[in-house]
Amino acid sequence: MNYFYEKVMGGKSGLTGFIILAVVILVAFPLFLDIFRLNLVGKYLTYAFPAVSLVLLWGYGGILSLGQGVFFGLGGYAMAMFLKLEASSPENTAIQSTPGIPDFMDWNQLTELPWFWVPFESFTFTLLAVIIVPAIFAYIIGAAMFKRRVGGVYFAIITQVIAVILTVLIVGQQGYIGGINGITDLRTLHGWDITTDNAKVIFYYICCLLLLSIVIVGRLILTSKFGSLLLAMRDKEDRVRFSGYDVSHFKIFIFCVASIFSAIGGALFTLQVGFMSPSFVGIVPSIEMVIFCAVGGRMSLIGAIYGALLINFGKTAFSETFPQLWLFLMGGLFIAVVMFFPNGLAGIWNTYGHYITDRLKQLKTVFVMKPSPQEAKQDLG
């Protein structure tokens, strides 16, 4: 328990940050926002999942994936397929030439459910698929790339190309997967109407709790030896390799974890928004996810969440009043974050703390520098 407190929660300051986040999303938002805004925040929080995944993958691992949208999409589509099948009961689709299959299949002259849709009639399978399908996909990409030592820029570009391929594929195979319109008009989950306010509040809380959970999982990973190795690989990959580690396994693993995180976000997105479309799979959403992470602070799990919230709040607010200005602002933000605040919001927060009270700063430095060997000595003594 002490280990958990000290290392995973990051001691007092880490725990404070975590609790503040929990209070903000679990108490403050539901208290001060109406259901419409709350549902929006819920949607933004689903983007925080890939952002958090990028902290692990990119911030610590140094592996920039421009294809997190792919996994977000895979998770979202898995969930959407289940909901669509439920929405396409023979009664609901009686006017179709083939009742009982999703409407877009009927429009494309399909007369029976394609084989890969059939297992999605089971909710259990769907929940598993949300996690396993992206993980397998990530494993294949990861194994192919990392075993061959494709990294850095090349990996970024290749993941981007994969995002393009998947988008073109989804758009092109509209009979099987809904095309550019996506999978729409999802209404019930086991007969329970997911479009009601009540359902939205419940999904919001599920979303928050899962988000807090993945932050904890992320911290567990980062505070283990694996976490140190991740940083080590980012800075001196050869040294790690020549210390007897098979670097590719570690990269594949963290890539899979990141893909699962993103996919959970995607599945929650589908549940809260009520549809899934290829516009969340392509290049632009994928890069936006990197931005959420960069703005929040690429080394801070919690920062990434604030990053996702801030950018999306800004997007909504600005696009209502100054749509022109928004792109300028967004572009400028990108550049500013990269050039002046490489550690994003989290970094600004720390610097700000520096200036505000010297004492606090000192405490912090002591705290950051200390942990491990100190413990070691205490234990020995």
Next chain:
Amino acid sequence: MSANTDFTLAIEELTVSFDGFKAVNDLNLYVDKNELHVVIGPNGAGKTTVLDLICGKTKATSGSIKFLNKELTTMPEHKIVRAGVGRKFQTPSIYENLSVFENLEVSYPYGRSVLGSLLFKRTEKVERKIIKIAQDIMLEDSLDMPAGLLSHGQKQWLEIGMLLIQDPQLLMLDEPVAGMSVKEREQTAELLNKISKGRSVLVIEHDMDFVERIADKVTVLHQGKILAAGDMKKVQNDPKVIEVYLGH
């Protein structure tokens, strides 16, 4: 010559070519048990390439490298390390964002699989070993310091420590005293003499005084081939070596 030998390391007929240029050409080199073997040679002689070949960073075009009678040329890098070969790079290669303690911990030879590293626990045994190594490399007072703040010489020692913690049978050091002060050189020489007990060490070095202080055996490389080999004195007096080093 029989395939199996008593040598720790046996390199035979090793060749590697880059786009036709043979950086190492038909090389034969043997390192005995408990031997501190130094490879010297002018720039471009292929010294670093030899180390690259041994540790698997570069793949050989032909020839064989046997370590304790295990063929290394076909093994992936991490397996070579796990077999007992440690290698220090020319420029100090440490994790600057981790503390000295963490640097050593990361190099600790347990928890090398993904799962193992996730479940790795910092036990008393681990800590004792780390502190022991830190004492050896004269960094026991800097355990908490981020490694990036160490001096150049200390970084070199840290990297050596990161290898020592794995107890390799063969330790390969690429210019371990480059950029060190005179005092640091002396300390390093002491360190090398201490750690070469019970293992073989292969060192690349330019500093002849330093070589003289540590070497059991010296091999001179020139243009990918062995020019001379033997103890320091013999090598120093070899006319071919003098010609290469002094030129005309």
Next chain:
Amino acid sequence: MKLKQHASKRTFMKNAACAVVLGLFTMASSQVTAEVNTTGLAVTDDTVTVGILHSLTGTMAISETGAQEAEKLAIKQINEMGGILGRKIKIIQEDGASDWPTFAEKSRKLLVKDKVAAVFGCWTSASRKAALPVFEKENGLLYYPTFYEGLEQSKNVIYTGQEATQQIIDGLNWVAKEKKAKTFYLIGSDYIWPRTSMKIARKHIENVLGGKVVGEEYKPLGNTQFGSVINKIRLKKPDVIYAAVVGGSNVAWFKQLKAAGITSKKQTLLTISVTEDEVLGIGGENLEGFYSIMKYFQSQDNPNNKAFVKAFKEMWGEDSVIGDVTQAAYLGPWLWKAAVEKAGSFDIDKVVAASEKGDIELTTAPEGYVKLHPNHHLWSKARVGRWNKDGQATVVYTSELIEPDPFPKGYQ
């Protein structure tokens, strides 16, 4: 029954008008507002609020600009005539930003927060599909202007553009008859509207016209390379190229056709995706002599249209062009006005019920005459226009009024 209703509407109108006039002096009109608005919409004694929801930014902004301009024009004209049930129309405009979830999000905002009485908006099928569940859930009313693939009929949507059969079938009949066309090559962008349209076209060509489809091709959206397709077309030598290429691809497609020497002198080309808006980008010289099937062309010669084009240019500038969708968007507010006045209420259910009676008609529509079918689509005519170098079309064929049939039998 009908007469009586008509009469009662008149009386009501009078009452309402009186009430508004009186209201200005006596502030006694709250009762009337309560009568015409029983579901808490944003209707006050002198205003009614509607939403306009199109993309002002992003890739679709190019296409959607005309539509929202036309809707604003119609609303301005209605207000100048005294508004609806004595109430001036107030607009809340939202930006869909070419992003489908944003359409859903903004729809919900307009319906839940702003309580608008009607929304004029959406352009792409994808944006409509995203917003549709919101309109059904919150019981809103959407006027959707774009010609589209059909296969949809929602209680909460009035479709002011053509569904696929209205656009396709008469055009194909015309080309088969006029050009003695037997073989067709179908090419479109890769998404639902071209694919569904081509499906209907293929069935009609094969089953009704007895012709042959010699090739069917879809290119990714945004594609700019048509060299291989053009070679395939050359090899197959179809009588007619039937095209539904959209967006930026359109320009590349027609430029490359011309560069490959395939011009109207040698080849008949019929497209369902080029309006005056697209011609601006493609350039009239690249299109000269090719045909579009639409229900409206800016060059249409009738008094309604002349007045409309004049008013549009006055409001939005002399350089503006008006395409099919722009005109269809213009119909939206007028159809809504007619339905509200017929229902005597802004309540969505009553307006929808009035719309479903099947007797709401606009004799003042720029395209001529349109009538609202109980299935929420419009009766309208199909027209074939031949493009001229100046970017305007000459209408060479006008059909009879065609009944909308979003679920065409034998074409699915």
Next chain:
Amino acid sequence: MGGYTYSELGAIFAMQGFAGISLFSVLLLMALGLAIIFGQMGVINMAHGEFMAVGAYTTYFISTITENYLPSLMPIYFFIAIAVSFLFAGLLGYLAEFSLIRHLYKRPLDTLLATWGLSLIMQQSFRSFFGAREVSPTLPDWLLGSYQPTEMIDIPINGMFVLGLTIIVTLVVFYLLFKSSWGLKVRATTQNRVMSGAVGINTQKVDRYTFALGCGIAGIAGAAFTTIASTGPTTGSLYIVDTFMVVVFGGAASLFGTIASAFSIAQAQSILEFFISGSMAKVYTLLALIIILMFKPEGLFASKVRR
């Protein structure tokens, strides 16, 4: 292929060959600028497509001016437009390097993000200046239509024009990089920045002009593309992935590789498109590229380097 004469098939074969070559020249022209910036300098310029759009908009702007004020210059304005596009895109590239890129040489992944931000700003600027609508310049008459060597073969003139332009630009780039003293400096700087600085090369200046040159070539590509497609604010983003694929596949530092890769990608895609649908052709081409890159991570023409 029953029912076709040999001459018909021959004609199609010839034209299909040209379609592939035409796509090749398009890809190569797009990729040349990036090959210099990414290949030689290691900067991931995600705004490369936007620099192309700068060229395209410049051409449009000049075309409009010529049409309205100097109609007699219409037949030749396009050459002026190409030159101005080059200079203007190059100038913007120069400024971008000065204000942005030079601070990020050691952080390649960060240049990716910063230039993405730059691309957003550029897109919005296009929208503010030229409107959201797609535009295309009025082309001189001689650029339209086709050349007919035989009755059945039509070779598009704009395709030949782009091909010719690509050849010229490629030759000039080769000359600059491999024959001029400036090229020597660029290559030296690429290989060892510190050393080049030490031997008296003004590496900052070299960087700035190299980046400007890359952007300028993007500007030429943009100008050339107005003969093929239209230009909108987001046009650039359509091309960027393809462009990167060409450069990466060819082996970043090798210009020969870029040419070979543009050629193979173009031929693969146009041949596939002839037999299967356009969308799937694209999917298969990209998949094949990724798989090949898996086996040759450094690209087709990476030279073995002793490390």
